[in-house]
Amino acid sequence: MAxxxxxxxxxxxxxxxxxxxxxxxxxxIHSIVNESSVLHVAFAPDVEDPFPAILxxxxxxxxxxxxxxxxxxxxxxYLHGYVSSRIMRLAASSPQGLPVxxxxxxxxxxxxxxxxxxxxxxxxxxxxxxxxSIVEKTEEKLWAMELITNSVVPDRWKNSRVPPDxxxxxxxxxxxxxxxxxxxKVREGGPHDEAKDTTRxxxxxxxxxxxxxxxxxxxxxxxxxxxxxxxLPNYIADYVADMNANAEAYALNAARLP
Amino acid sequence: MAxxxxxxxxxxxxxxxxxxxxxxxxxxIHSIVNESSVLHVAFAPDVEDPFPAILxxxxxxxxxxxxxxxxxxxxxxYLHGYVSSRIMRLAASSPQGLPVxxxxxxxxxxxxxxxxxxxxxxxxxxxxxxxxSIVEKTEEKLWAMELITNSVVPDRWKNSRVPPDxxxxxxxxxxxxxxxxxxxKVREGGPHDEAKDTTRxxxxxxxxxxxxxxxxxxxxxxxxxxxxxxxLPNYIADYVADMNANAEAYALNAARLP
Numbered sequence: 001m002a003x004x005x006x007x008x009x010x011x012x013x014x015x016x017x018x019x020x021x022x023x024x025x026x027x028x029i030h031s032i033v034n035e036s037s038v039l040h041v042a043f044a045p046d047v048e049d050p051f052p053a054i055l056x057x058x059x060x061x062x063x064x065x066x067x068x069x070x071x072x073x074x075x076x077x078y079l080h081g082y083v084s085s086r087i088m089r090l091a092a093s094s095p096q097g098l099p100v101x102x103x104x105x106x107x108x109x110x111x112x113x114x115x116x117x118x119x120x121x122x123x124x125x126x127x128x129x130x131x132x133s134i135v136e137k138t139e140e141k142l143w144a145m146e147l148i149t150n151s152v153v154p155d156r157w158k159n160s161r162v163p164p165d166x167x168x169x170x171x172x173x174x175x176x177x178x179x180x181x182x183x184x185k186v187r188e189g190g191p192h193d194e195a196k197d198t199t200r201x202x203x204x205x206x207x208x209x210x211x212x213x214x215x216x217x218x219x220x221x222x223x224x225x226x227x228x229x230x231x232l233p234n235y236i237a238d239y240v241a242d243m244n245a246n247a248e249a250y251a252l253n254a255a256r257l258p
Numbered sequence: 259m260a261x262x263x264x265x266x267x268x269x270x271x272x273x274x275x276x277x278x279x280x281x282x283x284x285x286x287i288h289s290i291v292n293e294s295s296v297l298h299v300a301f302a303p304d305v306e307d308p309f310p311a312i313l314x315x316x317x318x319x320x321x322x323x324x325x326x327x328x329x330x331x332x333x334x335x336y337l338h339g340y341v342s343s344r345i346m347r348l349a350a351s352s353p354q355g356l357p358v359x360x361x362x363x364x365x366x367x368x369x370x371x372x373x374x375x376x377x378x379x380x381x382x383x384x385x386x387x388x389x390x391s392i393v394e395k396t397e398e399k400l401w402a403m404e405l406i407t408n409s410v411v412p413d414r415w416k417n418s419r420v421p422p423d424x425x426x427x428x429x430x431x432x433x434x435x436x437x438x439x440x441x442x443k444v445r446e447g448g449p450h451d452e453a454k455d456t457t458r459x460x461x462x463x464x465x466x467x468x469x470x471x472x473x474x475x476x477x478x479x480x481x482x483x484x485x486x487x488x489x490l491p492n493y494i495a496d497y498v499a500d501m502n503a504n505a506e507a508y509a510l511n512a513a514r515l516p
Binding site: 010011012016017037038040042043044045047049050051052053054055056058082084085086099100101102103105107110112113114115116117119121123125127129145146149152153156157159160161162164165168171172190191193196197198200203204205206207208209210211212213214215216217218219220221222223224225226227228229232233236240248251252255256258 | 268269270274275295296298300301302303305307308309310311312313314316340342343344357358359360361363365368370371372373374375377379381383385387403404407410411414415417418419420422423426429430448449451454455456458461462463464465466467468469470471472473474475476477478479480481482483484485486487490491494498506509510513514516
């Protein structure tokens, strides 16, 4: 069996602190991106300004050339945005692509230890570096729009009015980010206190320690007042149930690990 | 009554797209930061590198000079980190403070419309620009450590082993970010489709529309194997109950708005 693919380390993506929590595994990093409902995307500003630009975006990993590629294979990051936004203008004027840094973080639990210094979160985070270019080919753009729509709710694309009309195709831009380096960080388990506290009965006898698991929960869908469909379709109901079950299973398992 | 305070607009924080969703209101922006369990902080890299540095951090708004200041008053952003991390090194060597961009986003619902182009999220997001300096005064540092600890679980500080010992004080650094500009963006309500779809019975008759509310849920706390406290303390149980009730109330209300 081939070794799992890993991302190359770069100055800005190499994990130094708590590097036992680090991962460069392609599948782990792609999973964190795909399970995050929002990505934060940073890039150098186009004006004399010391502050990096940063904005929340929706995006997902995928391969147009090999659409059946798994999360453990090389993938691009596709981001969705509006035609006149700054990131789209900058990407359009960058022949090699606009350098962007993408961050995704999910909190899985509040880890409460005997002393604040040992408190932590259970979490999964990923940082990716890559070059963002506007997708020009209509076929790839439509494929990516479907991919991103279905990343929010699977099968939503074919269960709503498609394809986009020409006004919609013009107002929407898709960025394809070629990833050049990436890293992830995962923390799971209970609190890890030091002997200086665990040996003090006055401390252990007065301080509750453990994990408050955190999940992103999807609540019962609420139909719009204009909705004409009597019953919630199965593809939505099943997704809500599956997501909640998986999220809770992950967070509870992470909390129960040592 | 005085007008509510607002943040000045800057090139990188002025909202152009969907500016009816924009806010510069100090209280709204501070609330989004404080309700986000993780912030993403971006800054220019210290090496020849086209990619902004970006990392997840824990932080909260507060005023050391006026500790009783409300969320609608001028506040700094306090961030917590490890002494040898890159952001701490750069902040330590920046006499005017390290320029940082801080992003906080909470997803409150998946908004499903008749056509993918009209899909959206209900969300609250904030972008802040400011200058980050390391807190040197012990009194302010301890105050900020307590503030940040209690932002994760209120009253946790006094219910665990404090104060930090000298090794803990040395290994932990606190950044104070003086905010120079900021903006927020809030989307709530159901889907907004256009007449081209709402007038088509084949579309409205086959597409469920509405909102899947999303909440960050705190699950039943799980004691560590080493925990010696029989019953979960009220300050944790009450916090879990309050947070869940508030989060669900917010997301459901946002989903039911027009």
